Amino acid sequence: MSSSINSVSIIPVIGIPEIQPGDNLVSVVIEATRKNNISIISGDIIVFAQKIVSKSEGRIVKLSDVSPSSFAISLGKTLHKDPRIMEVILGETKRIVKMDREESCKGRFIVETHIGVICANAGIDASNVSGGDTITLLPVDPDTSARKLVEGFKKELGVEVAVVITDTVGRPWRQGLTEIAIGCWGMKPLKDYKGKKDSKGYELRATVLAIADEIAGAAGLVMGKTDSIPVAIVRGYRYEPGGKGARELIRNPEEDLFR
């Protein structure tokens, strides 16, 4: 039978405390799931919101420590942003993809980060960090972050799980933000139907699905913005183990009509 005829459950992990730099997220998740009588089992996909991974890895910048460059000051004026935040965003930026013109006052600033993710403000989030003087950056290498978490669950519980690290991003053409996978380990992020046959026996043309992004979106349904639920478990989806991480989800620039 096929891999997709089971029901899939999306289970919020409630009771994750405020994360501090150096915290062991594997221990934190194990403790929270035990309190909720959830057993993590092999085959689970454990989904982490980027922010707690970033915090645990110390990817936090104190704004009062930042000296903005003249370019950051100029851009900050154009985009109506704090020049220190602008400076931090530029530090995470490989390429500016698109920005609003001054008169629109929207302040949108879409960039490619050093790992190749295209998103607003290099994924830098000024909300929800203690104090108000600090901002969180994306993890330096979210696939490696995901791999370490996979290894941690294996070591602590003896289970083979996959891990997806999500960020909330906007999209061209469509209203509203969705979750995408910026880090992934233990499962192939893409599912390729090339050569497989449809229900009528016709061979499918190359159809590659971004499974890890759909996992991220599904987890987003229980990881509300106001609920302090930064972890969810997706259970029952029979993923293909392996893969090279969420970097596979970044379209080859030569094949991208919209770079």
Next chain:
Amino acid sequence: MSSSINSVSIIPVIGIPEIQPGDNLVSVVIEATRKNNISIISGDIIVFAQKIVSKSEGRIVKLSDVSPSSFAISLGKTLHKDPRIMEVILGETKRIVKMDREESCKGRFIVETHIGVICANAGIDASNVSGGDTITLLPVDPDTSARKLVEGFKKELGVEVAVVITDTVGRPWRQGLTEIAIGCWGMKPLKDYKGKKDSKGYELRATVLAIADEIAGAAGLVMGKTDSIPVAIVRGYRYEPGGKGARELIRNPEEDLFR
């Protein structure tokens, strides 16, 4: 408590037969769920793959009936597509957003459809239709299709459900296709956190989530391409009733940096 602390289940509806023009999808789904011992309950979101909605509405074109225009013949040469399919695609197109140049031989043709969805080939799918001489078009008005399905479940079962109609589309910058909502009724497709407070009491900046697209992506996990599972039930997500349909998910052109 918040709306998002429950587990969410994604239940595939197995055993949907091949759909013919005029088929009543509500009856078909009720019959299949009964055979699977699933009761549809108020609050469920019933997700339909576009193709069976299109088939039930007779949105099928016989290629042998199509006379391509000279522009369709020319474009077909450029994009390496059957000029009759090209003709049908152009009939569904309001605006050509981007197309490959001849030398790339990729044949990609990204358009805005009459209802404002931006996707390749106006969402026309030449696979998986009986015979091989026929192709399916997107529903003319998927929000109205969704509304009629919502009303049908109310009439037949007395339940208040939401309906999402999905299509599989590519995206700029990211590898792999994902499901999006092209039709939606009974639930608000967007969730606006404006004015709400995060877990630390800070007011969130305007953060609007594309819930219906995340529902579509979640359902995509059980609606495989090869499995004849064109319907799934998303259960346990407490959506907000109302809304104006999936048309709310189409970004206002004046606010789109990437039109």
